[in-house]
Amino acid sequence: MGKLNLDPQVVAKARRLAERAAEPVIEMARTHTTVSVERAQLRLAGLSGADADGRPWVNHLVDAVRDQVGLEHGVALPVWDALRRESYADLSALAQAAALGAVTFRLPSGDDAAAATTHARAAAREGITRIDRRRAERDQLLTEVGDPPKPWVYLIVATGDIYEDIPQAQAAAREGADVVAVIRSTGQSLLDFVPEGATREGYAGTYATQENFRLMRAALDDVSKELGRYVRLTNYASGLCMPEIATLAGLERLDMMLNDCMYGIIFRDINPRRTFIDQRFSRQVHARAGIVINTGEDNYLTTADAVDAAHTVVVSQLLNERFGREAGLADSQLGLGHAFEINPALPDSFRLELAHAQLVRELFPDAPLKYMPPTKHMTGNVFAGYLLDAFFNLAGVMTGQSIILIGMMTEGIHTPWLSDRDLALENVRYVRDACGALAEDFVPRPDGFVVQRAKQVLSESVDLLERICDDTLLQAIADGTFGVTRRPADGGKGLDGVVERADGYVGPALDILETEDPHAGHRPQTPAGSVQR
Structure with a gap:
């Protein structure tokens, strides 16, 4: 029953409703493809590189196929047919010829x-075997150098x-960081191509490229040892390149990827249909x-009120869980997100936060939850901000958050300067070490404020899911509904890259990913309930 004494029938109903709400979207993803899904399959087959202007060869090849025969049957049939008919040495040679208009494709x-x-x-x-080998490398390294306990x-x-x-x-790893995230350059999500090579200029972040992935993974392997x-x-x-970046991450052994069912729709105005189709392949x-x-x-809580919209977070988490499981993700791979964004001036703000965080922990007991710090109500008062971050760290330890x-x-x-990061690491180290296994001792009073608030949010989540089932996601x-922002199904960027699959569609990588157990022969990275330090 957990510490909140949640009604298991209500929890089960919420999951059933999330499954119903997600099913039409999943069916759409099963019956459509996109330019990025097709490019990702070519990347798995070994095609990389770009022309002198930086336009990737996968873009050239998919565009040429689309212009001549369409993508309804996928790129695989026309591409490998052309390779056989015209005796090109490899995909790269074919793509370069196609960029010059020298290849005639057919079905x-x-x-x-x-x-x-x-x-x-x-x-x-061959491409999926390379991903399997990289996953096996991670398993071996975890055995050799050890895995830090949570959080x-x-x-x-x-x-x-x-x-x-x-x-x-x-340097961050040496000071205590267990996970390093390389923020992506602002606006890269709106590029319909993946830049090539190591990059030295970005805007508020670094471009996500295969070479940048390789360099950083090698550096973190060194510091891990x-x-x-x-x-x-x-x-x-x-x-717009979600499937391709996911593929490159698998090839270069990244460990986590920001991958949300609605973030790109709401905050980057990417077309909803494009997003959901691309997301299924990426997952x-x-x-x-x-x-x-x-x-x-x-x-969501940066644009909507963290108290009034708390149930929308839970609904999105339930939908993300359903979409993720359908795509083959284990519960140990579902790093569902939530955040400490309640206005600190609100009476009982910390108690409300504990209720929300404990509710998420109990709804998803095997998920490595990712808990985000306050941003919306941070001000120029750095002392108040440092205190608020300490309360965030305390809430995370008390409710057993994973990340x-x-x-x-x-x-x-x-x-942030390096000194800011050092102070932030000092803050979380102090709270984590001082509290130890405090989560074991945190048991809200039955029917008290925390318990009642959690049950209220769960009830509101069920009500919202019922409306979504009636109206469609x-x-x-x-x-x-989510994050206040309105995004119509036929609006936004990237809809022109969506294609309905025809009978006889061939997606060779999709066939393998859909028919084989992705976890055969692999243990989970770390059980979500590992001992806290």
Whole structure:
């Protein structure tokens, strides 16, 4: 029954409603593809690189196929048919010729189609085998260097220059960070291509590229061996290239990816249909790669009131859980997000926060929850901000959160200095070490304020899910249910990249991801209930 004595029938009803609300969206994702899903499958098959202007070869190849025969049957049939017919050495040579308009694509039939399908599936298998090997490397490193107990301390670096990010990330690990997130350059989610190579300029962040992933993962491996504990790497699988970035993350052994069912829709105005289709493929890749997703419900509370909209966070978490499980993610990979964003001037604000955090902990007992620090009500008073962050750290320890993103006392003033990060790490270390296993002793009074507030939020969540089942999730998003912002199903960026699959569609990587157990032969990274330090 847990500490909140939640009614199990109410909890079960909430999950049933979330499943019903999600099903039409899942069916849409099963029957459609996008330009990014097709590009991701080519990346799994080994195609990389870009032209002299930085336009990736995967973009050239998918665009050429789309212009000539469409994407309704996928890129695999026309691409591998052309490889066989015209004797190009590899996908790169074919893509370069296609960029010059020198390749004629067709939809093969009969024996030609069978042969193209066979070769495409073999290439997809090679890519997925590479992801399997990288996951096995993580398992081996966790055995060799050890895994830090929860809560994991999560810290951000974001200079724009990958070669500046690396020493900052290593320094953060030495000061106690267990997870390093490289914030992505502002606006990258709106790019319909993935930049190539190591990058040294970004805007409030560093570009997500395969080479940047490789460099940072290697650097954190070095510091992991130095420290005797595995340091995880996080980036962002969202935006118009969500499937491709997820694929690159799997190939380069990232450990976590920001991947939310509605964040890109609400906060980046990316088309809802495009987002949900891209997301299903990206999460299938994450499941196979053993990557923990981080969802973005915390962002809703930056635009909506954290008390009035608390139930929308829970509803989104239930939907993220359903979408994630359907895509093959284990509960140990569902890093559902929430945040400490209640106005500190509100009476009983800390008690309300404890109710919300404990409710999420009990609804998702096996999920590595990611708890976000206060941002909305941080001011120029750095002393008050430092105190508020300490209360956030206390709430995280008391309610057994799994991943705690460190709060910055200068949040909202400037990009944090290294000294700010050091003080933030000192704050979380003190609270965590002083409290120890305080979560064991925190038991709210039965029918007291915390328990009643938690039950109220759960009840409001059920009511909202019932309305969503009646009106559809896409309509709820259009109505501004989450984060206040209204996003119609046919609006936003990227809808022109959505294609309904035809009969006979061939997606070789999708076939493998959908028919094989992504977790066969792999243990979970760390049980969500591991001992707290």
